[in-house]
Amino acid sequence: MAIIAIVVIIPLSSIVVYETNSNQQIASIDNLKLQVISSFNPLHEFSQEIGQEKIDVTLLVPVGVEPHDWEPTIKDVQQMQKSDLIIINGIGFENWVDNLDEKNYQGTIVDTSVGILANNFDEKNTNDSTDPHIWLNPVYAKIQVQNIALAFSNSDPENGKFYHTNAAKYIEKLNLLDSKIRNELSDCNRDFIYFHNAFSYFADEYDLNQHTIIPSNNSHGEVTAKTLENVISTAKKLNIKVIFSEENASTRTSEIIANEIGGKVLILSPLEVVSDGTYISKMTENLENLKEALC
Numbered sequence: 001m002a003i004i005a006i007v008v009i010i011p012l013s014s015i016v017v018y019e020t021n022s023n024q025q026i027a028s029i030d031n032l033k034l035q036v037i038s039s040f041n042p043l044h045e046f047s048q049e050i051g052q053e054k055i056d057v058t059l060l061v062p063v064g065v066e067p068h069d070w071e072p073t074i075k076d077v078q079q080m081q082k083s084d085l086i087i088i089n090g091i092g093f094e095n096w097v098d099n100l101d102e103k104n105y106q107g108t109i110v111d112t113s114v115g116i117l118a119n120n121f122d123e124k125n126t127n128d129s130t131d132p133h134i135w136l137n138p139v140y141a142k143i144q145v146q147n148i149a150l151a152f153s154n155s156d157p158e159n160g161k162f163y164h165t166n167a168a169k170y171i172e173k174l175n176l177l178d179s180k181i182r183n184e185l186s187d188c189n190r191d192f193i194y195f196h197n198a199f200s201y202f203a204d205e206y207d208l209n210q211h212t213i214i215p216s217n218n219s220h221g222e223v224t225a226k227t228l229e230n231v232i233s234t235a236k237k238l239n240i241k242v243i244f245s246e247e248n249a250s251t252r253t254s255e256i257i258a259n260e261i262g263g264k265v266l267i268l269s270p271l272e273v274v275s276d277g278t279y280i281s282k283m284t285e286n287l288e289n290l291k292e293a294l295c
């Protein structure tokens with residue numbers, strides 16, 4: 001009996017040891033890279049530009065889904081719990097974040113809005129009327145990029161220089177975009193009509209006036225007959241001939257208004273839903289459409 005037991009036990013235990021070693025090996029290979037989760041598309045792209053092959057970054061809001069009303073599934077939350085960093089826009093855009101806090105998340109939540117509205121903004125005062133669309137102002141996007149680079153290098157100091165160098169290169173591109181927008185819109189009309197309240201920070205930066213069809217910051221807001229009437233009268237008063245719509249929203253409301261004023265509909269992307277373009281290419285398209293409407 002003793003001999004049989006030895007014969008059986010030895011192979012079994014050697015298998016167990018072997019499996020344990022290989023699991024540990026896989027785990028340590030994974031841990032070499034920062035495990036990053038980005039809440040929505042522009043932040044995903046910024047994270048990739050900065051982290052490149054040194055990080056694994058997962059986009060939370062699925063392709064084709066608009067992030068304003070999105071809520072994570074249980075599976076998403078489980079994946080978030082395992083990550084080192086979660087990159088969020090902040091300003092109440094990710095209303096599920098408080099929930100995650102309560103579940104004792106061990107990693108770091110990176111609020112990329114830090115330093116942008118520093119003097120007059122307090123996270124505790126966030127409500128539906130606080131405009132989250134900072135990424136649509138390239139000047140603010142640069143700060144978001146810097147915040148991500150800082151968070152990566154704090155979590156992975158060994159590659160800190162790599163992250164900061166990549167951020168600096170990307171910020172160069174954002175600087176070019178910023179001066180292009182500033183120069184090319186400088187001699188044009190200032191008033192434009194957009195669907196939801198997404199381009200306020202952009203408009204402030206480039207001295208434009210945004211009028212919106214729906215008063216809400218959320219692209220799912222309701223269009224009432226009264227707001228429709230107001231928009232049409234604004235368009236007539238300011239001699240506006242283009243109504244801007246978003247790529248993923250229905251253009252029907254915008255078309256009704258455009259017909260009423262004898263104008264047309266053009267697209268202005270809020271970059272909220274994943275598309276083929278990059279931040280730079282989509283913002284450049286936005287600029288071209290704004291020029292068509294205003295210049």
Ligand SMILES: [Zn+2]
Nearest residue numbers: 198217219270
């Ligand atoms: Zn929006």
